Amino acid sequence: MRSFGRRFITGLVAAFCGFALGAGTSQAQEKSRLDEILARGKLVVGVSSESPPFGFVDEKGELVGFDIDVARLIAKATFGDPNKIEFIRQSAAQRWPNAQNGTIDFGAQTTTIYADRAQRVAFTRNYIDGGIVLIVRKDAPFKTLDDLNKPNVTIANLTTPTQEERAKRLFPQAKLQTFDGIASQFNSVKLGRAQAAQLDAPVAAWYVKSNPDMRVMETRLTDVVNTGLFMKPGDFRLWQYFDLVVSEMTGGYLFADYSAIYEKWFGEKPKNAKWYLNNN
Amino acid sequence: MDWSQFGSFAARYLPQLWNGMLVTIAVAALAAPTAVAIGVVLTVPRVAGWRLLSGFVRAYIEVMRNTPLLVQMYLLFFGLPILGIFWDEITCGVLAVSLQHAAFLSELIRSGIAAVSPKQWEAGQAIGMRRWAVFRQIILPQAAIKVMAPVSNQLIVLVKDTSLVSAIGVLDLTLSGKVIIERSGASFEVFILVAALYLILTSVIGAGFRISEARFTRRLG
Known part of the structure; x- marks a missing residue:
C-alpha cells in the first residue's frame, strides 16, 4: 500500500512537471x-x-x-x-x-x-518564375517538340521531379536519362549521348552563351513553376x-x-x- | 524530423527505392563476375612468370588502383563519345566498376598464391609432378582457401561502389534516393532508407559468402 501511495505521488509530480514543461514550450514557441x-x-x-x-x-x-x-x-x-x-x-x-x-x-x-x-x-x-526550355546541339535537325518524340531520341533530365513527368508526357516514345547535376546533363547532350536536355530558361541561356555549338529550342515547354x-x-x-x-x-x-x-x-x-x- | 510520419513516408517511397535496388543488384551481378574473370586473367602472367606481360599488368594495376573510380567512370562515360563510342550508361558503369575491382582482386589472388610456401612447389616437382599439376592439385586449393575471405570482402566493397554509377545517370538505389529527395525535401529520411537497403543487400551477400566459404573449406580441408 505504501509503495502504491509513493508511486501515486511520484506520478502526480511527474505529471505536473510535464504540464509545466509543456506550458514552458508553448511559451518558447512564441519567440521567433x-x-x-x-x-x-x-x-x-x-x-x-x-x-x-x-x-x-x-x-x-x-x-x-x-x-x-x-x-x-x-x-x-x-x-x-x-x-x-x-x-x-x-x-x-x-x-x-x-x-x-x-x-x-x-x-x-x-x-x-x-x-x-x-x-x-x-x-x-x-x-x-521558373520555366523549362530544351537545349539541343546547334546542328541538330529538331524544330518542334514532335521531332523529339522518337524512339531514337534520348532526353536528359535532372533529378527534379517535374522533369521526368513532363518528359514522359511530352515524349512518350523517347528514351530518358536522369542526372544529379546540370553539368552532366548538359554534357550528355553536348557529347551526343542525349539529343535534348530540359533546363531552366535562364540557366539554358547562360550555358548557350558559353557554348556556341548549342542552341535553345524556340518551342517552349509551357509549364511555369x-x-x-x-x-x-x-x-x-x-x-x-x-x-x-x-x-x-x-x-x-x-x-x-x-x-x-x-x-x-x-x-x-x-x-x-x-x-x-x-x-x- | 517527425518520426511518427516516417512509416507512411517509407511506405510511399519504398516501391520507387525498390526499383532502384533491383538496378543496383543487376549492376552488381554483372560487375562482380566480370571483375573476378578479369582479375584471374590479370593474375596469370604474374604467376606464370611471363616478364613482358607481367610488366603491362603491373602498370595496369597501378593506374587502376591509384585513380578514383568516379573519375574512371566519368572518363568512360564522357570520354568514349569523343572517340565515337556510345556505350550506354549501364555498360560504362559496369565496365568501370569491373576494371577497377579486377585490379584489386588480381592483387589478392596473386598474394594468395604467393603465400603458399615455395617448398611445396619443390616437393611436388620432386615426386615427379609437372609444374601445372603441382599448381592445380597442391597450390591452387590452398591459395583458394586463403583468398576466399579477402575476395568476399572485396566483392562487398564492389557492391557498395556500384552507388557511383548514379553519377552517370544509372537509376540505381542511390540515384532513386536522390530523385525522391528532390521531390520530398527529406534528405535524412531518404538516406536512412537507402542505407538500410544497402545494408540488407550486403548482409545477405556477406552471409552467402560465409556459408560457401565454410563449405568450401570443409570440402578441401
Missing part, C-alpha cells in the same frame, strides 16, 4: 528566430555555388548570381546594409537539413515549390516577415531594386506582380 536574426545583426543564407546564373563563383573567386543579389537585397531591407549577410554554400540535397535544423535563416537556391516539399519546409511566395525562399517550418513571424519582403520585392516598394537585379542577370525587365501595372 526573427528576434535572433535582429539581435545577431546579419542574415545567414543558404545558396548554391554551382548554378549559374543564380549562384556561382565567378572568375575572381567571388560568390555571385541572381539569388545572391536577392539575398543581399533582403539584408539591405532588414539592416539597411546589403553586406550584413553570411552565405552558406550548400548542395541541392543539403539545403533541406540545413533549413530544418536551423543552420540557415532561409535558403535562396532557385527552389521550386512543390506540395511534397512544403510538408517539410516553409516556402515564401514566388520570387521568380514557382520559386520560393525556404526555411524551417513552424515559425510564423519568421515566415511572415520573409514572405512580406518577397511580396514587396516583386510588387511593392522594393520592386525598383529587384527589377535592377533581374535586368543585371537576365537582360530584361521583370513583370510587376501587380498585373495592372504591366500595361505595355
Whole structure:
C-alpha cells in the first residue's frame, strides 16, 4: 500500500512537471528566430555555388548570381546594409537539413515549390518564375517538340521531379536519362549521348552563351513553376516577415531594386506582380 | 524530423527505392563476375612468370588502383563519345566498376598464391609432378582457401561502389534516393532508407559468402 501511495505521488509530480514543461514550450514557441536574426545583426543564407546564373563563383573567386543579389537585397531591407549577410554554400540535397535544423535563416537556391516539399519546409511566395526550355546541339535537325518524340531520341533530365513527368508526357516514345547535376546533363547532350536536355530558361541561356555549338529550342515547354525562399517550418513571424519582403520585392516598394537585379542577370525587365501595372 | 510520419513516408517511397535496388543488384551481378574473370586473367602472367606481360599488368594495376573510380567512370562515360563510342550508361558503369575491382582482386589472388610456401612447389616437382599439376592439385586449393575471405570482402566493397554509377545517370538505389529527395525535401529520411537497403543487400551477400566459404573449406580441408 505504501509503495502504491509513493508511486501515486511520484506520478502526480511527474505529471505536473510535464504540464509545466509543456506550458514552458508553448511559451518558447512564441519567440521567433526573427528576434535572433535582429539581435545577431546579419542574415545567414543558404545558396548554391554551382548554378549559374543564380549562384556561382565567378572568375575572381567571388560568390555571385541572381539569388545572391536577392539575398543581399533582403539584408539591405532588414539592416539597411546589403553586406550584413553570411552565405552558406550548400548542395541541392543539403539545403533541406540545413533549413530544418536551423543552420540557415532561409535558403535562396532557385527552389521550386512543390506540395511534397512544403510538408517539410516553409516556402515564401514566388520570387521568380521558373520555366523549362530544351537545349539541343546547334546542328541538330529538331524544330518542334514532335521531332523529339522518337524512339531514337534520348532526353536528359535532372533529378527534379517535374522533369521526368513532363518528359514522359511530352515524349512518350523517347528514351530518358536522369542526372544529379546540370553539368552532366548538359554534357550528355553536348557529347551526343542525349539529343535534348530540359533546363531552366535562364540557366539554358547562360550555358548557350558559353557554348556556341548549342542552341535553345524556340518551342517552349509551357509549364511555369514557382520559386520560393525556404526555411524551417513552424515559425510564423519568421515566415511572415520573409514572405512580406518577397511580396514587396516583386510588387511593392522594393520592386525598383529587384527589377535592377533581374535586368543585371537576365537582360530584361521583370513583370510587376501587380498585373495592372504591366500595361505595355 | 517527425518520426511518427516516417512509416507512411517509407511506405510511399519504398516501391520507387525498390526499383532502384533491383538496378543496383543487376549492376552488381554483372560487375562482380566480370571483375573476378578479369582479375584471374590479370593474375596469370604474374604467376606464370611471363616478364613482358607481367610488366603491362603491373602498370595496369597501378593506374587502376591509384585513380578514383568516379573519375574512371566519368572518363568512360564522357570520354568514349569523343572517340565515337556510345556505350550506354549501364555498360560504362559496369565496365568501370569491373576494371577497377579486377585490379584489386588480381592483387589478392596473386598474394594468395604467393603465400603458399615455395617448398611445396619443390616437393611436388620432386615426386615427379609437372609444374601445372603441382599448381592445380597442391597450390591452387590452398591459395583458394586463403583468398576466399579477402575476395568476399572485396566483392562487398564492389557492391557498395556500384552507388557511383548514379553519377552517370544509372537509376540505381542511390540515384532513386536522390530523385525522391528532390521531390520530398527529406534528405535524412531518404538516406536512412537507402542505407538500410544497402545494408540488407550486403548482409545477405556477406552471409552467402560465409556459408560457401565454410563449405568450401570443409570440402578441401
